[in-house]
Each structure stands twice: as structure tokens, then as C-alpha cells.
Amino acid sequence: MQNVSIWSEEFGAATDAPILLIMGSMSQGVLWPDGFVGRLTAGGRRVVRYDHRDTGRSGTVDFEAEPYTWHDIKDDVYRVMDAHGMESAHLVGHSAGGLLGQFVAVERPERVRSLTVIASSPLGGGEGGVLVRALTGQPQPEGSLPEPTPEFVDFYRGLMTAPPPEDRRGAVEAMIAEQRVLHGTGLPFDEDAARRLQERIYDRARDLSAAGNHRSAAMADPDFEPTGVLHRVKAPTLVIEGDHEPVKPGHGALIAERIPDARLMIVPGMGHTLPPESHEELVAAILTHTAG
DSSP states (O other): OOOOOOEEEEEEEEEEEEEEEETTOOOOOOGGHHHHHHHHTTTTTEEEEEEOTTTSSSSSOOTSSOOOOHHHHHHOOOOOHHHOOOEEEEEEEEEEHHHHHHHHHOOOOOGGEEEEEESSSOTTTTHHHHHHHHTTOOOOOOTTOOOOOHHHHHHHHHHSSSSSSSHHHHHHHHHHHHHHHOOOOSSOOOHHHHHHHHHHHHHSSSGGGGGGGHHHHHOOOOOSSSSGGGGGSSSSSEEETTTTTTSSSSSSHHHHHHHOEEEEETTTTTTOOOOHHHHHHHHHHHHHOOOO
């Protein structure tokens, strides 16, 4: 493991059942909304969220001088648990965070009390290849995961050729546009709330561009994900997907099929974000899943 600092914060009583929130690739821990975290805490849970390396207030590195892979990002999960004295915890992962949760549940089952996977893809399913082929217009091999929506593909194709923002205002506007696409079309998009969130993300980042190292880490080890292992997950598993998921539509059902006794929950209107309209339903499900 590399000696990189990881920022984290804890909520709730030390005696409550622990939940570790794992956000997705290139994402800060504050993308777990304060209201969402507050509801979990009010429900009698000890909650920890953290910034991945190279995001937010966590340490950043010169990737060429100190390269790492997604194995290191996965091992940061254990580092955060150890730092908070969690021998085991309920893992709740969003997007790539759900992928990390699946990997930990396979690799160290004794450390996972339960697993909740939100807006994610099945471990070993080749999600990265599907995204690359979709963005570059290549055909998908038979048996590939379902592709992102056309709206998502069109937006990111444009993003790949767009010049970088010149200042804070331009960066925040670009981040809001991305959040709008990830939000999906199932619920109204609150642009004012999105602006407050993206300004917070911009202002608390040590180096906003360092998050791109996560892509370099994926390319450094394209075979990061083990295949054919989800049947080994022993933790009770809840899989959650919005019915307006733009990035990984239908991936949740595949996770639920491959993990023994996993339960699939479809959330009306939700896309690839955690909108306030869905918090009550999401939290109620997670509290029930992590009880006992």
C-alpha cells in the first residue's frame, strides 16, 4: 500500500452499527449528500465517508513518479476501516464504489457485514471496455454489458474534445452540465442545488485535475477485476438501481443474478446520482438491510 493520506469523517455514536460509504471513481466523499448521511445517522448508524486518493482533501500524487492501480484504491477501503477501528462494517458503494465493495466482499468476507451496491456494474463484467467502445463507436461483443444511454454517450464524446475550462466559473458550469446528464430525465434537475454542490467540490479539492489519475490507474492494470467470483460473496447483498440510470442501465439486475440471494431494488425516477427525492426510500432500504 502506498503512503498517501486519505481524508475521512465520521458521524453518529461509536456504539452504533458501522456503515462505510464508498463513492465512485474520481469522486469526493461529499457526493454522499449530507441529508442522506444524516438520515442514516438518525436511524442509529455510525457512518463514515471519505475522499478517494487524488480527490477532495485526500493526498494527491505525481502519477508518473508514483503510479498506482485500482488495487491500491481498493486497499484504501481497508485503510479507512482500520483508521476508524472497524474490524467489519456494512459497505455501501456507489458506481465504482459498488465495484470496490464487491471486490472487498469477495476478498475479505470477514470484514463485510452486508453489502449495498448502488448504480454499479458487476465485478468482472468488463464495464470499462463497454464505456470505451460506446464512446469510440466500436461494436460491442456479444454478451457485453448494456451500453449507456445515447444522451450520456453524446455528452461525453463532446467532453472528450472540448477545451478545458479557463477558470472556476467555467469549471463549475462544466461540472453542473455533467451532473445534469448523470441525474437522468426521471426527476426535475435542481440547478441551484447542483451549483452549490459543484462549488463545494471545486473549492475543497487540493487539485481538481488529479482525479484524472483514476483513469491512469485503470489503464495501468486493465485486468484489475477478477472474473467469475461473485458467487463467492457471502454478505447479504442489496442492489439498487434507478429506472432512469444513464450510465449502467440494467447492470444492477446482472449483479443480483450473480450474487447468491441478492435482492434487487428499482428506484423510480433516479438516475446515476442520489437526488433528495429518493433519500427516504434509499435510506429506509439501507437501514432495513443493515439491521441486526
